[in-house]
Amino acid sequence: MKSRVVLFDLDGTLIDSLGDLANSLNAVLMRAGFPGHPVSAYGMMIGDGMDMLVRRALPAAKREDEECAVRVKSEMEVEYGRRWAETTLPYSGIPELLDELTRRGVKLAVLSNKPDPFTQLIVSRLLPRWSFSEIVGAKPGVPRKPDPFSAIAIARRMNFSPEMFLYLGDSGVDMQTARSAGMFPLGALWGFRSADELRLNGARELIEEPRQLLKLIDDSFWDEI
Secondary structure: OOOOEEEEOOEOOOEEOHHHHHHHHHHHHHHOOOOOOOHHHHHHOOOOOHHHHHHHHOOHHHOOOHHHHHHHHHHHHHHHHHHOOOOOEEOOOHHHHHHHHHHOOOEEEEEEEEEHHHHHHHHHHHOOOOOOOEEEEEOOOOOOOOOOHHHHHHHHHHOOOHHHEEEEEOOHHHHHHHHHHOOEEEEEOOOOOOHHHHHHOOOOEEEOOHHHHHHHOOHHHHHHO
């Protein structure tokens, strides 16, 4: 097949980072005298960037307290920087998927709402065997997903039209981003969010395990989009 592009979300799609994110933020919250949350609860808080993660985790009465939110976010970045790799690993089947996509000549890229320094670090440490043409995390002054700005910019820099991208993500934010950018929205059911959320936000297909993506990248699939 001709080379095309798969654009991946990071957390909940390529890597299972839920435990390290939850444990890091719970440690910060408890030091500040706030209650923590079950690890499973963080699945619904992740996906819109570190700012929103912190605000969602704070007690309701503190979510609009700017000084508190800034302080907790700053401490979270330090804490997460110390312990991001304690339990975080690629999902089962992801290495094999990346191997096969590479063998077929499909280009790879990553777009995350995780702060860019962490995005770069984690991809380089946990996914070092594969060549990603673009690795983009959240940067100050740049709109975050679901704004399609960064997805479209990635397509432009890679010299592919957005229609040639399959966007794999685990959240409604990812599906909205793909649709707004003119890419094919594909939902990952092994991640943090539900099939209903993915469908409601425009997923055109859902897959239960990484290898199922390979069925979608034959010539007939690309002809359809």
